[in-house]
Amino acid sequence: MARSEARAPGRRGIGLTAPFTYVALIAVAFVYIFPFLVQVSNSFKSDEEATSAGLALWSPSWTAAAYSTLFANSNFALWTMNSFIVTILVTLGRVFFVSLGGYALARLQFPGRTAIYALLIAVMAVPSVVLLIPKFLVIKSLGIYDSYPGMILPLLVDAAGVFIMKNFFESIPVAVEEAARIDGAGPFRTFWSIILPMARPALVTITILSFQGSWNELTHFIISTQSPELTTLTRGVASLASGQLSSGNQFPIKLAAATLMTIPVAIMFFIFQKRIMNASGGAVKE
Amino acid sequence: MTTTEEMVRARGPAPAPGSRRRPGFNRQTAAGWLFVSPTLLILGVFMLLPVAMAAWVSVSDWGGRGSPWGSGVNFVGTQNYADVLGGRGLAARDFGTAIRNNLYYVLLVVPLQTALSLTLAFLVNKRALRGKGFFRTAFYFPSVTSSVAITVLWLFLFSASGAVNAVLSWFSIQGPNWFQDPRGLIHLMLGGGAAPPALAQPGLFGISAWEWLAGPSVAMTAFIFMAVFTTSGTFMLLFLAALQAIGEETDEAAMVDGASTWQRFWYVTLPMLRPTLFTVLTLGMIGTWQVFDQIYTGSHGGPSKTTVTPAYLSYEAAFIAQDWGRGAAIAFVLFAIIVAFTLLQRTVLGQADPALPSRSQARADRKRQLEVRNGAK
Numbered sequence: 209m210a211r212s213e214a215r216a217p218g219r220r221g222i223g224l225t226a227p228f229t230y231v232a233l234i235a236v237a238f239v240y241i242f243p244f245l246v247q248v249s250n251s252f253k254s255d256e257e258a259t260s261a262g263l264a265l266w267s268p269s270w271t272a273a274a275y276s277t278l279f280a281n282s283n284f285a286l287w288t289m290n291s292f293i294v295t296i297l298v299t300l301g302r303v304f305f306v307s308l309g310g311y312a313l314a315r316l317q318f319p320g321r322t323a324i325y326a327l328l329i330a331v332m333a334v335p336s337v338v339l340l341i342p343k344f345l346v347i348k349s350l351g352i353y354d355s356y357p358g359m360i361l362p363l364l365v366d367a368a369g370v371f372i373m374k375n376f377f378e379s380i381p382v383a384v385e386e387a388a389r390i391d392g393a394g395p396f397r398t399f400w401s402i403i404l405p406m407a408r409p410a411l412v413t414i415t416i417l418s419f420q421g422s423w424n425e426l427t428h429f430i431i432s433t434q435s436p437e438l439t440t441l442t443r444g445v446a447s448l449a450s451g452q453l454s455s456g457n458q459f460p461i462k463l464a465a466a467t468l469m470t471i472p473v474a475i476m477f478f479i480f481q482k483r484i485m486n487a488s489g490g491a492v493k494e
Numbered sequence: 495m496t497t498t499e500e501m502v503r504a505r506g507p508a509p510a511p512g513s514r515r516r517p518g519f520n521r522q523t524a525a526g527w528l529f530v531s532p533t534l535l536i537l538g539v540f541m542l543l544p545v546a547m548a549a550w551v552s553v554s555d556w557g558g559r560g561s562p563w564g565s566g567v568n569f570v571g572t573q574n575y576a577d578v579l580g581g582r583g584l585a586a587r588d589f590g591t592a593i594r595n596n597l598y599y600v601l602l603v604v605p606l607q608t609a610l611s612l613t614l615a616f617l618v619n620k621r622a623l624r625g626k627g628f629f630r631t632a633f634y635f636p637s638v639t640s641s642v643a644i645t646v647l648w649l650f651l652f653s654a655s656g657a658v659n660a661v662l663s664w665f666s667i668q669g670p671n672w673f674q675d676p677r678g679l680i681h682l683m684l685g686g687g688a689a690p691p692a693l694a695q696p697g698l699f700g701i702s703a704w705e706w707l708a709g710p711s712v713a714m715t716a717f718i719f720m721a722v723f724t725t726s727g728t729f730m731l732l733f734l735a736a737l738q739a740i741g742e743e744t745d746e747a748a749m750v751d752g753a754s755t756w757q758r759f760w761y762v763t764l765p766m767l768r769p770t771l772f773t774v775l776t777l778g779m780i781g782t783w784q785v786f787d788q789i790y791t792g793s794h795g796g797p798s799k800t801t802v803t804p805a806y807l808s809y810e811a812a813f814i815a816q817d818w819g820r821g822a823a824i825a826f827v828l829f830a831i832i833v834a835f836t837l838l839q840r841t842v843l844g845q846a847d848p849a850l851p852s853r854s855q856a857r858a859d860r861k862r863q864l865e866v867r868n869g870a871k
Contacts, residue, residue, distance in 0.1 A: 246650075317523075318527060337808070338825045342825075344813075345548060349561060394521070424639075481627075
């Protein structure tokens, strides 16, 4: 096309199209950020004001009433505690089990290894929604329905995590372990005190993914619990959304709940921003 | 240490006859099995066993009380599947409606999220761009927040007097009451009249052709916007990783040869992005056929069942209507649909060669490893 001639061959980067690129990017970024600003600002408004002037980011008569109502009229504190308990235990367990499994698949020679690896890939291919009813059936038959074990155990291992760790361990030079083995260290010693410390970056990835995953998990808790004492934030806020507290639309309260439940993952996100951006190249959340 | 090892030995399986015996063999075998045993146990008990159990429930008349293996539970053959797939009953009509709703969702979300994420990746990949980190963060942030929180926000933004309608009113457009509006988009485009008699007869799953052609409801459209909003950041990162793997040299070479921006994109970059494009389309499709959280939180399938999806219907049938056989059958049919669509997509995209996606996967993995390692510095 003729346009190519107008361009000096040495010119590169965003050159001529720069203004367009910036305008487009700023416009899209605005669309992506604005909803969250609306969320926070409306959580500090009164019911009437949120309904009549939802777009306004600043309200002269701002109030924290929605937050106090939220804590007074719902079990928000309890939900938060449950979410933390489950998330922390799941994350700790996952980091350990997933790296153990990944290490065995990457480095230990044993009969059945290939079969286990194939099984892992097969499990990753099963859509989680299909497992909704089946998981409930098993949890119920094992007698752990409506209990912390029922909420935590099924989430303790995730196939994608094993996969990520296996790939990582394969990238560590074998020589390191051979030296340890010659020194007489057993497989667990080698794994625990030599290999695991080298795997810190991958462990951080797993930590982020499982923290985010279990904090945001909803379906598993719907099918594994029913009592109010075991409600997590996702289940609790979902019940608020469908109007449990309702008299009127109560948008500020719901938005306050949504804002608060976002804070832990947001903190996690901003601390490990760089790592997340790199790590999620392979692990996609839907 | 000794006790651990003894335990290990006791638990490890006997070596296969004829296998090579060398020093340390037993030890590695035992350690190997011990190390993977938590993974095997959890995945086996909570992934494989459930599937087997649900397969039985889907051909039984279990009502949710007692054990599905109990004596009162009968084998009903393909009855549950027939109820859902055949016939003109309520079960079939609900299933047909759910398929229609989700099909429009998939057909709109997948192309939109792919095009948007590809565009964003291109824009933020430019070397001379300032504020790269800011833009990437802004686009990715919606992907880390929970679907429940985003749905709550969406209910507010798309309420009758919400932010979206306020913006529309600047252009003198009277916005709909999004989440309460069951009218189909295609019906609306056609002027909203009644069904022509030729299309009003009950058809597939007892649903008339007119209803099949309704398009996504206004309520579903709000969910479609939400899906594009929350997934484009993740897919942008996938495209970005691929673009960085291609590097700028290729692009520069094409530039030296006199190729225009558009030519470089269409003939050089896009073909090289093909494996990633395939991955994004596949993941997008698998994800969009599984919509559940948003529906559970936001609409419970309403208005007029126009946001019911097969995943939600399966949940509703089992946990609310206590019709477990039907719920399990719907889940298996959904699984089959996802598999069928994945295969169809493979054929349509001409990726019949099974080596291609796996090779691209391997490359993506290597890339990620490198990034993870570099991140350590």
